[in-house]
Amino acid sequence: MYNQKCLLTHIYKGIGTILNGPIQNFSNDAKQLKMDKVLIISKLSRYEYEKRKHRNLDDSKLEQLLRKRGTDFERLVNFHNKYKYFEENVYTTLKNMGINVEIANRFTCTEDKIQEADVILPTGGDGTFLLAASRVMDNKKPVVGFNSDPSRSEGYLCLPKKYSTNVRAAIERLQMGDFDWLLRSRIRITMVVSEESDLVPKYLHGVEGDCICPIRLNKAGKNVLPVLALNEVFMGETLSARVSHLKLRLNGSMELTNIKCSGICVATGTGSTSWHLSINRLPVQSVAELLRLIDIDATEGKDSLATVLADIYNKNLIFQSDDKRMGYTIRDLISCGVWPDPKGIKSRGFATKIEVLSNCYDASLVVDGGCHSVSMMEQ
Incomplete structure (x- = not known):
């Protein structure tokens, strides 16, 4: 923190x-x-x-x-x-x-x-x-x-x-x-949609009279969202109980990975102390149970080995606010049978460029926990 x-x-x-x-x-x-x-x-x-x-x-x-x-x-x-x-x-x-x-x-x-x-x-x-x-x-x-x-x-x-x-x-x-001065990296988002009418930024909990900036076009003619993410960008099904079907490409790779999960959270260094940390935090209880599996009589007290190890692990999840990398997390990645396709993608890591293709029924892209959201129609 x-x-x-x-x-x-x-x-x-x-x-x-x-x-x-x-x-x-x-x-x-x-x-x-x-x-x-x-x-x-x-x-x-x-x-x-x-x-x-x-x-x-x-x-x-x-x-x-x-x-x-x-x-x-x-x-x-x-x-x-x-x-x-x-x-x-x-x-x-x-x-x-x-x-x-x-x-x-x-x-x-x-x-x-x-x-x-x-x-x-x-x-x-x-x-x-x-x-x-x-x-x-x-x-x-x-x-x-x-x-x-x-x-x-x-x-x-x-x-x-x-x-x-x-x-x-x-x-x-x-x-x-x-x-x-404290410099903070932010995430710029561009979107490609099948219908321009699908690209409508709004507040997650909007009311009449909200002031939303218009979508911009960059030099390549792509739609650039009118906000920059200071904490994180989340992509997944609007209905949280529904599985998110997405295709993911990292750092311009030729490989496109087909995944099913509970959505993808992409965080900045600033956001690494927030949702990113909450998603990936390792509870003391889990560390203690792992220690017991290797015959260490672990407790979960304030100064216990499990608490110290969990604290070290969780602090390492945080990265610098001016780091130009984005920390991505695939929430609840389904890893069985044919998923993910192909195998091998890590559920958490860093990237400088992330491309996501939606195969969801009704997905949304949410910036900074609800400051802005955009519908992500199936491509």
Whole structure:
């Protein structure tokens, strides 16, 4: 996991894993971050989401609906107010420092607003940071995250928790150049579809009014998704209980492997601490059982051999955030009979280029856990 002492360096500069063109060189000696105009990206609270989803209901009827559903309504509203209070505090602090500041959310965050801002400043948790980062399509715009609720959110991509209660101190350090750049690789995705109408990006949990950037065409005339993945890209059947039938090619190889699985997760170094780690983590229980098979009387206590070995293994799953390789994981790979075809593919590994062909019934491609998703029709 990230060292909290170093998180002030987590100023995001996107480097596409499959980006074309040179990477801009950012030196730690380049002092003072220009912050004449800042765009705050607001967290979408669950209460706001429900209000937009049920915009035909007034506040009283919405409350009745949520309570009937078993929602703790007071808790929902309390967290919403907490987020908004924090956001207002950041906005006011920047204003009082003479900085031109604007607030946008996922519904109002346009390309023009991103381009006009010197710095993008998400106020929320890692989810809000991922949303903000997905809108920055080059490597020239820093994204600095503030954790709006450090008591409930780890906020690995955000500044240290102490700056949630001292926003001005963080801004002053940034203005003075008292920080180091941290470069993060991202994944660029291109898609080929049988019908252009099938290529419709959307939020996994979308509501009316979502602001989605249009699909782009690259120089080769292929469809480039309007977002870059900072954590991971997942491909598989939309219905999770259904087996995903995919064909996979790694690093431009001539070999196309036919597989059945529960989907493929492709992660960056940043994402290696998230879903990638959760999928591949080795439980202490499994290590202890393996040790017992070789006649070692293993326990599962805090300082046991099984715990130490599991910890070493799991830490080795994490790789550097600026690593240009992608870590892929084939979830629940079916390995029996004729599957996979041909044999020999590893269920986990690294690649610089990954091609996936869908033979699914109704597959989706999901970026950063739901920030964006696209239908993957059978080819």
